[in-house]
Amino acid sequence: MMPAFYLPLGGDAFRSTEHTVGPWGPDSQHLGPPSALLVRALLGLGNPSSALARVTFEVLGPVPVADLTVSTSVERSGRSVELLAATLAHEGRAVLTARAWRIVGADTTAVAGGEVPAMAPPDTAVPMEIPDHWGGGYLAAVEWLSLSGGIFTPGDAQVWARPKVAVVEGSEPTPEERLFSVVDSASGVSSRVDIRKWYAINTDLTVHLHRRPVGEWVGMDARTTIGPDGVGVATSVVHDAEGPVGTTAQALFVRER
Template identity: 85%
Template sequence: MTAFYLPLGNDTFRSTEHTVGPWGPDSQHLGPPSALLVRALLALGRPTLSRVTFEVLGPVPIADLTVSTSVDRPGRSVELLSASLSFEGRAVLTARAWHIVGSDTTAVAGGTGGALAPPSSAVPMEIPEFWGGGYLAAVEWLSVSGGIFTPGDAQVWARPRVAVVEGSVATPLERLFAVVDSASGVSSRVDIRKWFAINTDLTVHLHRQPVGEWVGMDARTTIGPDGSGLASSTVHDVEGPVGSSAQALFVRER
């Protein structure tokens, strides 16, 4: 299979082995379901998104999942959209997104900061043997500095090797959301064999829409003394920064 999901009709999608995450064989990495909900939001006819917030309501199972969408606040300039992913009638992941109608602001554009070193200058990221399949193998990973299981800040590039939905070509936005949840993983400060460091949410703000296949993350994780953490990143495409991401972390020793 060459996709994270197989379409079954009636807004239902079958999860494939490419969605399997690091916490167990029966639950997904958050990247693929995030991309699936963004795909559904784009299908509402809004081609750009300026902010998307996901709330993780429980583990996303490797199963048949149903997507629903709505326009919560229609408007001529800005609109609030929502999407939900459900398993057997229960929501496991929700998304709310702002769509801002585009206009030409080239004359005042600026303040984006420096570009990440390009993918051509990066090297393949080392993948640990104990987690070498599932989602991790479905994405191509390159390291500028740091990476998964190298504790601390990281600068990495990633691009999915498979489609989001079989028979459909992923947009740059879908590709971005298929990997941006990994900011907390590539910049992790703990060994996931000994610690849980699971995000309860994901918020991505975009100041421009991404282009191309590659998604870059200049990522960092901070862990406090009371079981909470924060993972954040500046998100890039090959032309430079496109926005930022943030994730609240639940941190516990196994």
């Protein structure tokens, strides 16, 4: 079996593996894997011909490395647009929620445009440096390449990432699952502070997509702005091998450790 972020326990229950462990401690997850797990559930709802246009995640607390349950609902059904919702819970307590707009596809090739230039491809990037003491868990479950910047290089960054594990054991991940496995990292790769000395934790994540992603690689052209009052904003343009695919935004809680 291919290694995975989660093991299926039957129904809507999943067991978190070591590959989900985030940088803040051994008992809490990076937000990438649980975001992908909820997107996987959202893709199974509603009209299969519709595409994700926006997904917003609200972080209600640390996501523990433990057994979790997923629940979903259709908040607004429709022939053209749908509003979907999903919740990730631990022992009955919600730790992460997602709400997504999906739009039924149509041919807009004649008016398509407005994209920013594509990032340089992954084969022109170099491995992103990760210190040994930060190299386990989630960071080791993803292949990281840098065009510029990175986790321990403060400032703007252009990074390619490719998950090396499935979201759920025994299930081939979709391009959407791969994308959501890594885009929460935009705030990390473009951090303006040393995360060994400062907290820069996002309270949310919003992803807008203007087309369906393709392939295994996900690119982030990311930047972070920090204000004088303990609040920051991280944004990125998300790319795949064919060019820009969407954008992300995260509000940041910034404090000295």
